[in-house]
Amino acid sequence: MDLTLCYAPMACSLVAYVNLTEAGAPFTVRTVNTGAREQKSAEYLAVNPKGKVPVLVVDGYPLTENVAIQQFIARSFPAAKLLPAGFDEFKAISLMSWFTSTIHPHLTPNARPENYCDMPEAFDGVKRVAQKLLFEDLKIAEGLLEGREWFFDHFTAVDSYFFWCFRRAVQFKLDLSAFPNCLAHMARMRERPSVQKVEAYEKEVMAQFAKAA
Ligand SMILES: N[C@@H](CCC(=O)N[C@@H](CS)C(=O)NCC(=O)O)C(=O)O
Known part of the structure; x- marks a missing residue:
């Protein structure tokens, strides 16, 4: 399964980053510079017409909305027990x-x-x-x-x-x-460790965005 997470620093896309990491799921990140309004670009709107993060692109198919994304991760990687039972x-x-x-x-x-x-x-x-x-x-x-x-x-x-x-x-x-x-x-x-990883990554991405501004 090919997974790409559309992620912006500070945004609620952090949740999927943490859960994918907890699940040991292989995924790539597409960073979205919300400060530069990249989420409203034609290219991004083609992925998510709502102009928001997160999007989890699963084998080329975009899935939006945190509630759905977290359930998708939990059910795709059941060993991580990201949802409780019963x-x-x-x-x-x-x-x-x-x-x-x-x-x-x-x-x-x-x-x-x-x-x-x-x-x-x-x-x-x-x-x-x-x-x-x-x-x-x-x-x-x-x-x-x-x-x-x-x-x-x-x-x-x-x-x-x-x-x-x-x-x-x-x-x-x-x-x-x-x-x-x-x-x-x-x-x-x-x-x-999953949270430490995302917070370190977030700092890196913010520094890259600041440099590009
Ligand atoms: N209901 C959506 C909310 C997504 C959302 O509001 N994302 C914010 C970041 S926390 C966003 O992309 N904001 C950019 C914008 O509104 O331009 C979900 O839970 O996935």
Whole structure:
């Protein structure tokens, strides 16, 4: 199987990078310079008309949307146990759907308030409301992680996805001290070689993009 991941530094394509690495899957990376709007180029739109990362191109066929991509990786490489078994599998899909449909949209206004309101003087308010909603989400995640290392009884794709969400909140310099379980989860994730690999790679790609600018 030929796998190519369309990946941008800082973006949620990190999740698939981590999961492919955890699965020991051979894959190549196509970097996408979102700062230079490469995701809106005609060439990229031919791969993903939504103009977003991630895309996992499987034997030439593009698969979009994190929830589908993580399930594809988990089912293609079952030995990695990236999804839990039994009813928990559906709970894992439920959590990843929540990250995509709710947590991610509560993060993005911090970076792009202009996509939510066309009055620049209201941007601070847009961010404030998004942060309030995000903190409600994180309170739930904090409870789910109480007394646990991972969301399920072992590391799964849900952990990789939540790591990206929480790291994004950290990058927006929000005060996250009310979420010690989430902070501990992030620290645990950073002990994993897959996460160390993607964060080192991310730095490299960002340096290449900065040089090219
Ligand atoms: N629902 C999509 C969201 C993908 C998404 O929003 N990706 C962002 C990066 S985190 C992106 O490509 N943004 C570029 C843009 O909107 O121009 C998924 O989960 O795959």
